[in-house]
Amino acid sequence: MYKIIDGKLIASEMRDKLKKDIAEYKLNSGKDIGLAVVLVGENPASQVYVRNKIKACEEVGIKSYAYYLPAETSQKEVEDLLASLAEDGNVNGILVQLPLPKHINSESALRLIPESKDVDGFSANNIGKLCLNSQSLVACTPYGVMKMLEHERIELCGKNAVVVGRSNIVGKPMAMLLINADATVTVCHSKTKNLKEQCLKADVLVAAIGKAKFITADMVKDGAVVIDVGMNRDENGKLCGDVDFENVKQKCSYITPVPGGVGPMTITMLMYNTYLSAVRR
Numbered sequence: 001m002y003k004i005i006d007g008k009l010i011a012s013e014m015r016d017k018l019k020k021d022i023a024e025y026k027l028n029s030g031k032d033i034g035l036a037v038v039l040v041g042e043n044p045a046s047q048v049y050v051r052n053k054i055k056a057c058e059e060v061g062i063k064s065y066a067y068y069l070p071a072e073t074s075q076k077e078v079e080d081l082l083a084s085l086a087e088d089g090n091v092n093g094i095l096v097q098l099p100l101p102k103h104i105n106s107e108s109a110l111r112l113i114p115e116s117k118d119v120d121g122f123s124a125n126n127i128g129k130l131c132l133n134s135q136s137l138v139a140c141t142p143y144g145v146m147k148m149l150e151h152e153r154i155e156l157c158g159k160n161a162v163v164v165g166r167s168n169i170v171g172k173p174m175a176m177l178l179i180n181a182d183a184t185v186t187v188c189h190s191k192t193k194n195l196k197e198q199c200l201k202a203d204v205l206v207a208a209i210g211k212a213k214f215i216t217a218d219m220v221k222d223g224a225v226v227i228d229v230g231m232n233r234d235e236n237g238k239l240c241g242d243v244d245f246e247n248v249k250q251k252c253s254y255i256t257p258v259p260g261g262v263g264p265m266t267i268t269m270l271m272y273n274t275y276l277s278a279v280r281r
C-alpha cells in the first residue's frame, strides 16, 4: 500500500500557521513584511509564477512590491533596481523571477541581492552556508520537499537517497539538505552511466529532471519514497511530473502527485523565507 503525500494540504496548513505568525509579528513590531518581485520580459510561465507568488503574499499578509520590466531592460537598469531594493527598509525579501532575458547576465545581477534578502536561497553565501549546515535561507523547492518528508515523519538518517538532477535551484541544494539530514546521498544526471541501477538503490528517490514520466516502475525499489519535482506536459498536453505516477505508485511506500505535490510547497516556502528574513533582521 502506498500513501500519496498531499502537498496541497501540507502547504495550506503551513500557510494558515504563517498567516497567524505574520499577523503577530506585525502587531509586535508595528512593521509590515515586504517582498519585492521582479519580472523582466513576458515569459508566459514566469508571468503565471509571479501572479501566484503575489496572490500568496496577499493570502498570508505579506506586502508585495511588483516590478514588471520590459524585455529590453538593460543590465544597468536591472542592477540599479536591485541595488535600490537592497537598501529599501520596507523590503525584507527580493525575488527575481528566472530565467532573465538572454542579454542580462543573471549571475552578476543576482549578486546585488544581499544574503539576508535572498528569499530564493540562490546566492553564493546562502548556498555556502547550506553546505556548512549553518543557518541560511534555503531554496524554496528543496526546502518544501524536506518539510513534506518531515510532515510524514519519514526517517532519513542512514537511508539511501538518490537525487536525479543537478540544477543549482533544485538538485544541488536538495542533495545538501539530505546530507545534512544524515542520508547517504547519490546525485545522478544526464551523464550518469547506470541510472537505473543507481535509482534502484534509493530508499528515497527525488526526481528533478524536467522530462515527462522519465522515472518508470522498473527504476524504483519496492517500498521506496518517491518525490516528484517535475512539472511537464504529457503527450495529451496534461500536466505531469518526472515520474510515471500510475505505474510507479504501486511500488512505493509514499509518493507525491503532480499536480498537488511539491508544487504548492514551493510558494509556501517562499512566504516562509520572507517571514524568516523579517524575523532575523
Ligand code: GUN
Pocket: 095, 096, 097, 098, 099, 120, 140, 141, 169
Ligand atoms: N524560475 C523557476 N523556478 C524558480 C524559482 O524557484 N525562483 C525564481 N526566482 N525563478 C524561478
